[in-house]
Amino acid sequence: GIQVEQSPPDLILQEGANSTLRCNFSDSVNNLQWFHQNPWGQLINLFYIPSGTKQNGRLSATTVATERYSLLYISSSQTTDSGVYFCAVPNQAGTALIFGKGTTLSVSS
Amino acid sequence: NAGVTQTPKFRVLKTGQSMTLLCAQDMNHEYMYWYRQDPGMGLRLIHYSVGEGTTAKGEVPDGYNVSRLKKQNFLLGLESAAPSQTSVYFCASSADRGFYNEQFFGPGTRLTVL
Numbered sequence: 001g002i003q004v005e006q007s008p009p010d011l012i013l014q015e016g017a018n019s020t021l022r023c024n025f026s027d028s029v030n031n032l033q034w035f036h037q038n039p040w041g042q043l044i045n046l047f048y049i050p051s052g053t054k055q056n057g058r059l060s061a062t063t064v065a066t067e068r069y070s071l072l073y074i075s076s077s078q079t080t081d082s083g084v085y086f087c088a089v090p091n092q093a094g095t096a097l098i099f100g101k102g103t104t105l106s107v108s109s
Numbered sequence: 110n111a112g113v114t115q116t117p118k119f120r121v122l123k124t125g126q127s128m129t130l131l132c133a134q135d136m137n138h139e140y141m142y143w144y145r146q147d148p149g150m151g152l153r154l155i156h157y158s159v160g161e162g163t164t165a166k167g168e169v170p171d172g173y174n175v176s177r178l179k180k181q182n183f184l185l186g187l188e189s190a191a192p193s194q195t196s197v198y199f200c201a202s203s204a205d206r207g208f209y210n211e212q213f214f215g216p217g218t219r220l221t222v223l
Contacts, residue, residue: 004151030208030209031208031209031210031211033211033212035214041197041216041217041219042216042217043199043214043217045211045213045214048211050209086151086152088151088152088212090208094206094208095140095154095157095159095165095167095206096142096154096157096167096168097152097154097201097212098151099151099152099153100151101149101150101151102151
């Protein structure tokens, strides 16, 4: 089955810093989602990005499907950005999302 | 428009007890899913449904049953809870098959089995 790997596993930043999170996947996919799991455990949809680049405020994401990776950029980080960031891709049957193990981001003031 | 909702938010069970988790969505989505999340891991699929009256097994189905009697509801049952089922359970829905459709998640149910 498809493997999803995320890096780095942990990231510690000062408020205002920028960061890049990476998601590699082992097979071609038709879509990719980025999620933020906040400290209360809620999963927030950030991006649905099969290919190309999207931006939403301080966050942007780029997926290069031909090279099997996606990047999530966080600029001018804030303490509210803390949490775990997951990327996920559909399995080969399209019946489930396969999640990476996540990147845990801690932003301090 | 509430999206995907789950009840209850928290529950503590004793080994051997049973319970049902309820998921509801108001987006008229065909596909619904139940995932579990264990510490340090991403989510893993338990069961899913491709429409009213249908269910199918996911990656980790043992010890769980599901039902989709109404399009907007997807129930997850534990007949005889075990400590290994201590986890956070998430429900999700999508308009259609996951290749080209975004999945939306509920707020989760934190279950502890003693």
